Amino acid sequence: MAIHQDLFAYIEKSPTPFHAVAESARRLEQAGFAALNETENWSLVPGGKYYVTRNQSSLIAFVMPQTAGEGWRMSAAHSDSPSFKVKGASQQAGFTMLNTEGYGGMIRSAWLDRPLGIAGRVLVKTERGVKSRLVNLEGVSAVIPHLAIHFDRTVNDGHKYDLKKDMQAIFAGPDKNACYTELLARAAGCTPAEILGTDLQLYCKDKGQTVGGEAEFLLCPRLDDLGCAWATLWGFLGAPASRQGRVWCLFDNEEVGSGTRQGACGSFLPDVLARAGQALGENEQDRRRALANSLLLSADNGHAIHPNFAEMNDAASPVKLNGGVVLKFNASQKYTTNGVTGALFHSLCDTAKVPVQEYYNRPDLPGGSTLGNLLGAQVSVPMADIGLPQLAMHSCVEMTGAQDVQWLADACAAWFRADVRCNGDGCYQVAL
Incomplete structure (x- = not known):
């Protein structure tokens, strides 16, 4: 419809x-x-x-x-x-990670093992002061992967998802902090040096769709x-x-x-x-x-x-x-x-x-x-x-x-x- x-x-x-x-x-x-x-x-x-x-x-x-x-x-x-606020990027075990903080009472496990978008606003330095610009890093995804069941064989018995341990997102390979900042700057139409602040979050990239035998339900x-x-x-x-x-x-x-x-x-x-x-x-x-x-x-x-x-x-x-x-x-x-x-x-x-x-x-x-x-x-x-x-x-x-x-x-x-x-x-x- x-x-x-x-x-x-x-x-x-x-x-x-x-x-x-x-x-x-x-x-x-x-x-x-x-x-x-x-x-x-x-x-x-x-x-x-x-x-x-x-x-x-x-x-x-x-x-x-x-x-x-x-x-x-x-x-x-x-x-x-409910979502995950992005605080910035850092290096860990050969990956560039997005440091996240939970926002609201989400079902944490649902966010794992799926492509996650990055969007929000970037505060940019201009000649006249500070300007806010909305960004959505089209074509770029982060991911929060599960630990393999081989390392946690009780995961199906009820795992407590820790925000600091379980819910940090992989963005790229090593030494890509600059790449992350450059992508934000490109989306905001500025240089990396002109970025003064951000309000960013991860979001689910799934599109809405109908489901059910007669398409009687919506999933979104x-x-x-x-x-x-x-x-x-x-x-x-x-x-x-x-x-x-x-x-x-x-x-x-x-x-x-x-x-x-x-x-x-x-x-x-x-x-x-x-x-x-x-x-x-x-x-x-x-x-x-x-x-x-x-x-x-x-x-x-x-x-x-x-x-x-x-x-x-x-x-x-x-x-x-x-x-x-x-x-x-x-x-x-x-x-x-x-x-x-x-x-x-x-x-x-x-x-x-x-x-x-x-x-x-x-x-x-x-x-x-x-x-x-x-x-x-x-x-x-x-x-x-x-x-x-x-x-x-x-x-x-x-x-x-x-x-x-x-x-x-x-x-x-x-x-x-x-x-x-x-x-x-x-x-x-x-x-x-």
């Missing part, structure tokens, strides 16, 4: 958070959105379409409401995935969370003009807690909403009314039932691939969905003919957290947590249902298209 190919293209062009932001910005500009800079004054008009980036790894796009106090329909996904790197980033952007760009404003957020650093300037715990979204409200002439009453009349989808994937480990899921609420969009609940509010926001999401999906599956952690197994509960401390609006059902979360390559991708896109389109008005605490009027 064309929609799957568009998802695969988006993910392939987004090997790092920096590239995900650049690809999202390209799509936004094609749709008529104008770029803003946080260091400059903003001249915003009602109905205007804009986007702004922070650290080149987070992006917020928004369509201005027509008047102050109307509120915002929002979504949030994240640009980062970085589905968590670029699958949700893509789907929410799809819905955001396809929505018609509305009295309310619309906001699409892509945050970095979710996989390490979001506690950064460009993460969901930072001030990025409050800053953007404050500047947009100021342009509309909002007073304090308007600002409070706007937040009270706003809603946000926190979009991050959820765990489908694994046929080999069905006991790990809550037997009372199994989530299946190709069973529909996941709506996530948690008593401890690691997921922010409650009865009201869940009912709103169900209502919109019923109208859009999108099936919804409710996900709960097994009562004795704590799950992970995501954007919503962290973002709620910064912007106090009602939220629901949703996502694609998937298997192999945080593996180098992940799996989801082909039909679920279409349903998630349709659900996000319904979310941004609908006219939802708060008529009182816990009461909403919904019209598509």
Whole structure:
């Protein structure tokens, strides 16, 4: 399906958070959105379409409401995935090694014995100061090889993969440190001496593909969370003009807690909403009314039932691939969905003919957290947590249902298209 190919293209062009932001910005500009800079004054008009980036790894796009106090329909996904940060090159036992540091909670063994790309940004010295340039070393791969089973005959009994010992990557033969630097310089369009700093990581080079007897599943790197980033952007760009404003957020650093300037715990979204409200002439009453009349989808994937480990899921609420969009609940509010926001999401999906599956952690197994509960401390609006059902979360390559991708896109389109008005605490009027 064309929609799957568009998802695969988006993910392939987004090997790092920096590239995900650049690809999202390209799509936004094609749709008529104008770029803003946080260091400059903003001249915003009602109905205007804009986007702004922070650290080149987070992006917020928004369509201005027509008047102050109307509120915002929002979504949030994240640009980062578990990976290995590259600290530099060194010599070891006749090899040029890339020194790595683990980022996020990845399934380490999945990264071994496969070609790994090198991408990120290079900070370059110029006549006017420092400039950041995105790089992707096309045609160059590193590899993290397993130790042969002959030297570790218990590896299949459960090996503990040590980040310092097991997970360092081979780049080339001996004395190729200079070659590594030259490749980076060539990709950045500078000389090696002009490189002042880097933010680089290894990434899985596999392309997305369909699998299964009837191509009913998708196998692709970085589905968590670029699958949700893509789907929410799809819905955001396809929505018609509305009295309310619309906001699409892509945050970095979710996989390490979001506690950064460009993460969901930072001030990025409050800053953007404050500047947009100021342009509309909002007073304090308007600002409070706007937040009270706003809603946000926190979009991050959820765990489908694994046929080999069905006991790990809550037997009372199994989530299946190709069973529909996941709506996530948690008593401890690691997921922010409650009865009201869940009912709103169900209502919109019923109208859009999108099936919804409710996900709960097994009562004795704590799950992970995501954007919503962290973002709620910064912007106090009602939220629901949703996502694609998937298997192999945080593996180098992940799996989801082909039909679920279409349903998630349709659900996000319904979310941004609908006219939802708060008529009182816990009461909403919904019209598509």
